[in-house]
Structure formats: C-alpha cells, structure tokens
Amino acid sequence: MSEKTINVSDAIHDALVEEMRRDPSVVIVGESIQRATSFGITRGLLTEFGYNRVWDTPIAENAIAGLALGAALTGLRPVPIIMIGDFIPYAMEIICNEIAKYRYMFGGNFKVPITIRVGAQGAGAGLAAQHSQCLEAWFIHVPGLKVVYASTPYDAKGLLKASIRDDNPVLFFEHKFLGSITGTIPTEDYTVPIGVADVKREGEDVTIVAWAFMMHKALNAATELEKEGISVEVIDPRTLYPLDKETILQSVKKTGRLIIAEEAPKTGGIGAEISAMVNEEGFDSLDAPIMRVAAPHTPIPYSAALEKLWIPNVKDIINAAKKIVT
Amino acid sequence: MSEKTINVSDAIHDALVEEMRRDPSVVIVGESIQRATSFGITRGLLTEFGYNRVWDTPIAENAIAGLALGAALTGLRPVPIIMIGDFIPYAMEIICNEIAKYRYMFGGNFKVPITIRVGAQGAGAGLAAQHSQCLEAWFIHVPGLKVVYASTPYDAKGLLKASIRDDNPVLFFEHKFLGSITGTIPTEDYTVPIGVADVKREGEDVTIVAWAFMMHKALNAATELEKEGISVEVIDPRTLYPLDKETILQSVKKTGRLIIAEEAPKTGGIGAEISAMVNEEGFDSLDAPIMRVAAPHTPIPYSAALEKLWIPNVKDIINAAKKIVT
Amino acid sequence: MVQESIERDILIKMYKLMVTSRFWDNNIDDMHAKKQMIGMSPHSGQGQEAIGVGGCLALKEEDYMVPSHRGCAHAITKGLSLKRLTAEYLGKGTGISKGKGGAHICNPKHNILGVSGIIGGALLIATGVGWSIKIRKTKQVVMDFFGDGMASQSDFYPALNISAAWKLPVIWVCENNRVQQFTHFEDVMGMENIADMGKPFGMPSIIVDGNDVMAVFNAAQKAVNRARKGEGPSLIECKTYRWRPHYEGAPETRTVEELEEMKKKCPIKRLRSYLIENKVITEKEANKIEENIMVEIKDAAKFALESPWPKPEELYEDVYV
Amino acid sequence: MVQESIERDILIKMYKLMVTSRFWDNNIDDMHAKKQMIGMSPHSGQGQEAIGVGGCLALKEEDYMVPSHRGCAHAITKGLSLKRLTAEYLGKGTGISKGKGGAHICNPKHNILGVSGIIGGALLIATGVGWSIKIRKTKQVVMDFFGDGMASQSDFYPALNISAAWKLPVIWVCENNRVQQFTHFEDVMGMENIADMGKPFGMPSIIVDGNDVMAVFNAAQKAVNRARKGEGPSLIECKTYRWRPHYEGAPETRTVEELEEMKKKCPIKRLRSYLIENKVITEKEANKIEENIMVEIKDAAKFALESPWPKPEELYEDVYV
C-alpha cells in the first residue's frame, strides 16, 4: 500500500471528494461553500460536482439540518455543514429532536444517513466567546446520534468516509487548529471504523485520553514526561459515542492512572463521562484519582492575554500527570 | 413560623405570584399562559397582574428567550417559560450563546436577571420521544448559567424565589410528576439559597444523589433498603450548577459509597459530572465503584409497555445499592 | 367561485375518507376515555377533515406527504391502514411505528413522512424533501400540512424562503383554525392571513374555505401541477375550525356559542348535502357508506386491542441501523 | 425624492461621523495588518457608513441601539468613545468590554447593546428591548441594524411577527449589501427586497439608498416618530455596498469591476460634494475636519496600544454577578 503526506484539512477535503465520486447520492449543503470558503475544505467541489450536489444556503442552521433530514429520508446521503461549531445551537431542534429520534420514534421505518460536519471548533484564534467553543459533549447525551472527532489526517479521512457510508446520523467535529497538522495516509481507499479508539502512544505509568487538538498536546506532554521518567499512554477515542470502553479500560488496567484532557469547560464535559465510566467499570484498576484537565467555567475571552490562560495546555497535562504519578 | 401543606405545582404558582407582587419588574412570557394552561401554574396571573405583565407568545421558543434577554438588559426581571422541556432545543441559541455569555463577553457591563422556567420534563405520561426528556445535563456545561431543579414544595418555592431575585440567568427545571407531590412550607416569605444541597435522609452505608422525581424514588429505595439492613443517605443537590460539592463529598466520606440516580440517558448525564467530581476530589473516601442509575441510550418509546422499562425506577436503585454494599 | 368539476368517484372517495376520519377520531377519543388507549391524549381533527382529504387526493402514490399533528385525514387519504394507525395509538407492536411513536405516525410505503411532536421542524423536513426531489429529478412533489401555530414558529421563514429561492416542488397547506393550543391567533400574530406570508416570495398564495373539500382539492391540484412542472412552491391557507379542545381533556378557551357556530359549517354535512342534491349518491347510499365505515373502524379497534404489546427487547431496537 | 431639509449642524455631524468611521476602519485594518491588533480580523464597514450614522442620528440619548457586526458607524454615532472602542479591538483592559469581547462592543451608558457574533439572535434581543419599553412605558425606541444575511436567519420572522403583533417601538434597519460572507443574495434569497418582508405585517417598509445619509436619516426619523407614538415597528432597507472582503484577509467573490463601480457611489464623497455645493462648508473646512479626525483616530490608537492587558485574574471575573 503506497502512502502520502497530507494535512487534516486536505484529508477531509479528499474524503469528501472521493465519497462524492463514489456515491452520487452524496450531496453537501451549508453556508458559503460554493464561491469561496473560510477553511478551504469545500474548494473545487462545485466545479467538479456542479450545483446539483453542492448547495449554498441562507444563514439558517436549523434549515441546513432540516434540508439534510428531508433528503436523507428520501434517498440521498447528505453532508450538511455547520460552518463553525458555535452555530450548532441553532440546529439543536432538528439534530436532537428530529434527526436523532426519527428512526426510533417511527419504529425503524426510516434510515437517516446524514453526516453533519461541524467545522472550526476551538479557542486560540482570538474569536471570543461565540466562535471558539467545543460543544461535542452535548451530543453524546442524545441517543440516536454518533459522535466522531478525529485528530490526525489518517483518522480524519478514514472516519469521514466511514461516517458518510454509515446509515446513521453522525456528527463529525473539526477543530480550527487541526487543519494544518500533517501525517501519512494510504493513497488507496480506506475507512476507519466508528467506535474504535486508537492508542497513539504506548506507556506504563499513566493513561491520557484526549481527542482533537488536545490529543496533540497530550503527545507533547508525554514526550516531556518521558524525560522525567514518567511513561505515558495516549489514547485517542476518535469516536466519542459509541465510546470504545474496552481500549480505555485495558489501558487503565495496565497504568492504574487516568487523565482525560479536553478543551471544553470541565463541568459536564466528555471527560466527566469517561471518568464515570472507568470508575464504574474499572474501579479496581485505579491507583489514583482520575484527573480531568479542562477549561475553566467561564465563557472564552477575546483578549489574547486572557485567552491563552483559558485554553488547557501541555503544562496543565504535565502537572496533572505529576500529581497522580508519585 | 406557621406552616401549611401544599403541592409542588401550587408552591411554584405561589412563588410566581408573590415575586410578581413584590417586584413590579417581574414579567412572565411564554406559550399559552394567558387564557388557560396545561399545567395550571400560571392560572390567575393574568387576572391579577394584567396584560402588561403576563404575555402569550407565538410558538417560537428562541423568541421567548430573546424577549427575556432584551427585557433583562433594560430593567426588567423576566421569567420566560418553555412549556415542555423538550422544546428547549429551539432556544439553545439565545440561552447558550447570548444569555449565558452576555455579561462576560461585554466585560461585566450588563446584568442578566432571567429565570427560565423549563416545564414538564420527564417520561411516564406516554408522550413519546419528544415530550418526555430530561435535558438539564446540557446546561451545566455552559458557563454563565445556573441550573436549579427542586424536588419538594419547600425547595421549589424557595428556589424559584431565589432564582427570580438572582441577578444571573437561572434555568429552573420542573418535572411532570412532581406537581402533585405535597409537603409543608412556611406561610411566611422565605428563599432557599442557590448552590446548597439538602440531605433528605441521613444514612451510613451508601450515599444516593438524586434530584427532581428521582429523589423521591431514592427515598422509596432507601425505605426498602433499610428493611434489608442497608442505611442510605439521600442527598438532593437542588442546584446542579453551581454544585454543592462539599455536602456530597462529606457524605461519601462517611458512607464510602455513592450512587447517582437520574432519569436521563446515562451517557453524558449529570451523574457523569458528579461521579467524576467525587473521583477527583474524594477518591480516598471511595470503598466501591460509583454507580449511576440512569436511562438506557435510546429515545423514549411511546408504548406504555416499553416506556415503563425505559424509566429508571426504585428497583434499579435498590439493585445498585445491593451491588456495592456487600 | 365556480367549482371545477370533480369526477364522481373522487367525490365519493372524499365523502368516505372524511367520514372515516371523523368516525376514527370519535372512536379513538372514546377508547381514550375508556382507558383502552393509554398515552398522549388524542388531538382530534374533527371539523378539519376536508383539508387532509382534499389535499391528499390531489397527490399521486409516489408523492410525499407530511401530516400535521391533528387528526388522521391526511394519513388515511394517503393510504395508511386504519388497523396499523389504531394499533399505533394504542402502543401495540402491530402499530405502524411498532408502538414506539403513538400519535407520531408515518408510513414510508405510501411516502407518508412522520408526524413530529415538535411544532416547527417538519416545515424544514418538507423543504428538504422538496430539495431532494429537485436533486433526484423524479417529478414527485411534497405536500406539507401544518397549523397556524406552526406557521408562527421561526422555521416557517427559512422553509418559505428556501423553497421559493430554489423553486422546490413543495405545497404548503396551512390549516388555520385560529387557535394555537390555548392562544388565539389575533393575540400573537402580526399578519391578517397566513397566506400573506407567501407574497414576499412571489409564490402563489391563496386562501380557501377549508371546510369545502372541493375547493381544497381544486387549489391543491393547481399547486401540485405547478410544483410538478418545476415552477416552485405554493401556499394554500385553509380557513377552518377546531371542534374539540386542543387535546382531549384540555381546557377550552372558546365560548360554547362560538363552537356551536363552527359546527354549523361541518365539512362533512356540506359535502353530503351536495352529493345528494346533485344526485351523486342517494341518502340511502350515504347512510350505507357510513355504516360500512363504522364497521371498519370497529374492526381496526378490535385488531388494535387484540394486538400484542411490543416485546421488552424491542426497547433497545431501532436506535441505530 | 425631495430631501427634507436637515439642519446645518446635523449635516456637519454626519460628515464628521462618516469620516471618523471610515478612517477608524482603515486604521484598524492597518493595525491588524501590522499585528498591532491580534484577534478576529476586522469586518470593515467601509462603504456602509451612511446607514449607521444616518440611522443613529435620528435617535435620542435614551433610545436603545443594537449595532450590526460591520464597522463602527452605529456605535460612534450613538456615543462610544474611539479610545475604548480601539482598546477593545486590541483586547486591552481599558476596552469598553475590558478586552473580553473584542469586536463584540457595547456601551450601556449610551444604551448601545452588545454586538453578538451570532448572526440572528440580536433580532430577538431587539424585539425584547422593544417589548420592555412597551411594558415600562418610557417612550424610548430601539433601532436594530442587521445585514441581509441576518435577515435570512430564522429569527427574523418571529422578530418581525412579534414586533408587529404587539406594536413594539422597534426600527428595523437592514444594511443590504447583497453579500452574506461568500454567498450572494440572489443565490439563497426567495424575495426581491428585504423590505418586502415587512408587508405581510402591515408595517411601513421602505427602501432607501443606503449611500445617501440624508435619505437614511429622514427615513429613520419617520420610523422613530412613529415608534415613539406607539404606532409600532418599521422596516427600512438600505441598499448599499460592502467595499472590503467579508473580513480582512477573506476571499473576495465579486469582480474588481463590480467593486470599482461600487466605490463610485461612495457615501462620504457624495455628502462632501453636497455640503460644498450647498455651501454648508467649504472645501478647506472639510479638509480641516478630516485632519482633526485623523488626529483623534491616532490618539485612540495610541491610547489602545499603550493600555495595559487585562490582568490574569480577570479571566474569572464577570461570569456571574
């Protein structure tokens, strides 16, 4: 199998293009994706696939989700795009009350093959409280949805393809600072299965679960900690629902210690769920409290001086690890 | 201090009436609250306070929240009503991106004294997937909001008054099956402070944290468990954010065991946060895994035959307690 | 308005379907009162039957339809069986949604999309169906029924806007009974008519007497033809009356006199008189039709009552494919 | 259209404010390019200055105003200081939002509500302000500025509907530059004009040349008077042009020729010619005004640059009262 080097943004772009070529029922719809785009991911799609497959909408996120649902129920496989993660509150009704429940409430009579690309989450670009959030935690609490969040080009491409081919609704989250991160991927078609975590680094003393941009901070922290004699295992769940519990539990069995690192405010985050799950199902493995490295309970400030204090960073992960590995 | 017996529904009604009498800036706004109401709580308000303080809106939940925000910024103390909890997804934009962030993003220049009454949560009435959810977990993850959920007439009245008097946005959740639950309350004016839990029953062997309708199931379970020689402490957090960590941690220190019982799907629920918090801050107190008793990861079915299986019940709590107290 | 002539068998179908809808509503209310039906109180469609029937008779088998939450006229006209409908309301495993939806019925075989319990979202789902038809170039259309209350939800605007901007084959049918649960139209609506909302978008927007099934049918046919030709959406506002409270057992905010006045405009009586006066059917035939329908309704009720409950393990099925 | 006569000092104010807005925009773009300003790229209001200035000059001190996300014309006209505005964009502790908001400015002292980063919600907040005025009976009004893109968000509908149903003192001012980020009006909008949307609600809905500050002012005054008398909302659509890309550094989807054509309609040049031709001011006076403003802008920039960053502990402040 031959390989190539690519960044996350291009990997996502390529996955979209390849799936649109493979399956004529894949259509994409969102704000400002035809003429130009802020994040480059939809570039060239209009030229290749034309106006019947690439649709610009008015600024109405609930409508983007609703168009997708209507289309998914009638033979298409839409990829609606929420330009920036923070805009998803507008689409909560369709996503959580209609898309998530359609199959169940109507007795399995329908399939809902939708991949909602939620773009550009995350702080650090000086975009203030309403353009910087990571909101994935809300969605693991909504039965009927799958939640995917890749951190590498390999995972992003493979998981986006798997999401589009999945007959269930999937939220595919993206992070502002992942786009330029590079890695190698096969040149051939491949998918990464939904619901399977990946051990990004093996270690003995402490397990760190982290996804998206935090996963890279966790790897950096692991490198630093190594120097101080602390061996870190880094697990990227890649799918937040359904969670690959087994991989996490096995790792904690080995290390006895767990840190969950996430960019969102700590309270009510994904870290809470992972912590609670490990406590419930792997209590006897634990040699120390499970630590959550996460953001403080404040909206995200604009000022660069404050924003950098808000974002959980490598140092925070290192400190947490040192605290529980003693 | 004299007392009277009252149910939760009437306690909430009385709190509204008394606060509207006390403070002319309190106005209420929502769907179908003038001419009649499904749940009776707003009865008589129009007659006493007139059209200038009691407003019926079109069916547009984001508008209800938006009206409240505009009014709160300009001198009023609105109580917007979301008729049934499941309709809150429509109001997510205003609640989470505007109301929660207004004070912070604008540098403390504004106060946002809003109490959002979120009505009629909960399953058991045969109302299917979109009229039966408990969605409070989403909101503890949103900095800037307070989240209140009372289980008794005393707490409901006192907390609603405290919420209305609070200069911050508060979500005040209500549950379909609490309305008819009775208890005694003082006849005099009183408030219950936001952020303070209440030990509803003292015990030695296991702590159960439960709120809203589940709190009553926890008390019933405690009575049963007593008979089998298991002594249960039941804590009602009453406020889900900010959480009274101390009361919970103290209790777990004593009992060494913790169960969190909630009506929502387990994954990503409030129980996850409480479990993770206790693990982080009270690890050494724990003699057994923290158990979560919660709903399965499915939308809520209509059929009475299935719905009763979906709802976490007294038996589930009893089983969990027996499992960890051995 | 001069009625365009409607074929005899369609007229008779109209009568049968409206009577079926009325009797079914009556019967489910009864079953609910007798606690044979447990769950969400029925939202009776009595008085509004002409709209679902007249509208859906203008559709072909392959066309899509999104029913409103009120009554069963739309669904039975589009082909949903009374047995599976009734069983669903009773929460039985033989229901069209296996008992998981209750009043949230559907029928993909007849391209009946689901009835959402949420007032609003269906407008956008219907827009999406229209969009999908346009993409798939199938010459189908989609007809969406909704109340005046749903027409106050924010989603109504992007639904109209997008369907107009992209000329989607959607027929918007508003059942304006001027009540929205316990709120009256004039207290919360800034426009005179819902039809006015179509005008900024240049879409044909007409008001019809929603108690006149023939008028509804004719308006729907025009809109369907237009949509099928790719000329875009239409908005049909049907003025009508809700006879029952919002749901069975709900408070009533209108006066007894008002309600009496409404009932004088019964769409079924009106069609019946027309059919008899115009010798389409005789009084005796009409009675016979009604008798037969009553038998069908009772059969469906029996089927539903005797049907098994869903099995416990079904709780966990149908969440994901 | 014959211009209603506008007092000399208002005309001069208009000129000063539009120039200030233009120069400030230019300057902040510069500072951003030089990385003196770190954070969200400015969304320049160049070309659209007449709207914020003309609209806000029709307001009294006590009236409320909700600015759009584009440019500073509204906020400075309503009284926001250039220093605190600039400092906020730089994220400094002296900024009007203590550096926490950046482009999300506000000023409660002048009843300037916050600029939301979300396209939509502000429409409902403005409705709520109008509602509050009605309840408090203060004879204030609220003026809300928004783009044609925001007019496509679902919230626009309940905002119009409720303001009309309750006759709220709201003046809706749409800055229609026919672009919505990288989307063009005609690709996604089902109506010809945004003003058409006011018609179903019977609210005065007019179209003005948004590059003619006097026309905007006159239209705004009429709407303000009407609102103050309790006669309800108005919708003013100002046709205008966005000179810069969506934000500094964003891709441009319009042709160079189009942009050149737009710039010929510069609202500032237009007013300047009018003032000189009509001898309101001389060319020399106009130049002097511009020089003075440039000094003010530079002063504000200096103030902002020299201001301290917010202190670390401020991160945790202002979440709750």
Ligand SMILES: Cc1ncc(C[n+]2csc(CCOP(=O)(O)OP(=O)(O)O)c2C)c(N)n1
């Ligand atoms: C989002 C949402 N808000 C509120 C409700 C509660 N509700 C159910 S039906 C209804 C009134 C609907 O009125 P209309 O659309 O006119 O239909 P009608 O009942 O008159 O047939 C309301 C408010 C709901 N189901 N969903």
Ligand SMILES: Cc1ncc(C[n+]2csc(CCOP(=O)(O)OP(=O)(O)O)c2C)c(N)n1
């Ligand atoms: C809910 C939401 N969706 C999308 C965006 C991204 N966005 C920011 S400005 C903008 C275009 C706004 O267009 P318009 O209202 O016409 O204002 P203009 O920029 O033309 O002045 C968009 C889509 C947003 N901020 N909020």
Ligand SMILES: [Mg+2]
């Ligand atoms: Mg109605």
Ligand SMILES: [Mg+2]
């Ligand atoms: Mg624009």
